[in-house]
Amino acid sequence: MIRPLLCLASLVLAGCGGGAPAANQAATDAAPGRSFNPPVPAHLPNIVRVRIETDAGAIIVALDHRHAPITTTNFIRYVDDHRFDGTNFYRAARNKWAPKQGFIQGGIAHNARLMLPPIRLEPTSETGLRHGDGAISMAHSTPDTAMGDFTLDVGAQPGLDAQPGKADKGYAAFGRVVAGMDVVRRILAAPTAPTNPEQIAKPVRILRVTRAD
DSSP states (O other): OOOOTTTGGGOSSOBTTTBSOOOOGGGGSOOTTOOSSOOOOOSOOSEEEEEEEETTEEEEEEEETTTOHHHHHHHHHHHHTTOSTTOEEEEEEEOSSOTTOEEEEEEOTTOTTTOOOOEEOOOHHHHOOOOOTTEEEEEEEETTEEEEEEEEEESOOGGGSOOTTSSOOOOEEEEEEEEOHHHHHHHHTSOEETTEEEEEEEEEEEEEEEEOO
């Protein structure tokens, strides 16, 4: 199956035809309370709510630990150790045929000072979750792993799901936005760089990310 004209296959960190996004300078700032080797969260509930505060507004996501335990645990490890604080949403990938739909991408932008060891990809064929409207998903580190960059979908993005009968594992959906989709849509609509139509010209700062419950 040919993927939609979003260049979804390049969901790793590079934008469509425009090279890698600009380095996330905010992510180089030392976040308070970060550990060299933070503990792995234990005894997480089936659903873990997380608040993402940005300078464009707040977003709340509900992470599905029951169906995507590896991905959710990894994300919470970044959250609890403040590794997302001071990073950015730096990418707005808009569907060419429906520019109000697509996805935004944010996180550590492969900043070596913020990275934790990569995790195994939990594909949608394994978890049963899908890239529907409001889905949160992990960007690839390699085709089979993920680390600390994530996406939020506006409109269904079935091209990101695993494709049955094919080697393509797709991406790891692991929850959905439960509040703040208006903020996600505003970020998706943000002006992008003239040399890279997916790179947000003025990245949206992620002020802090914390557990909501």
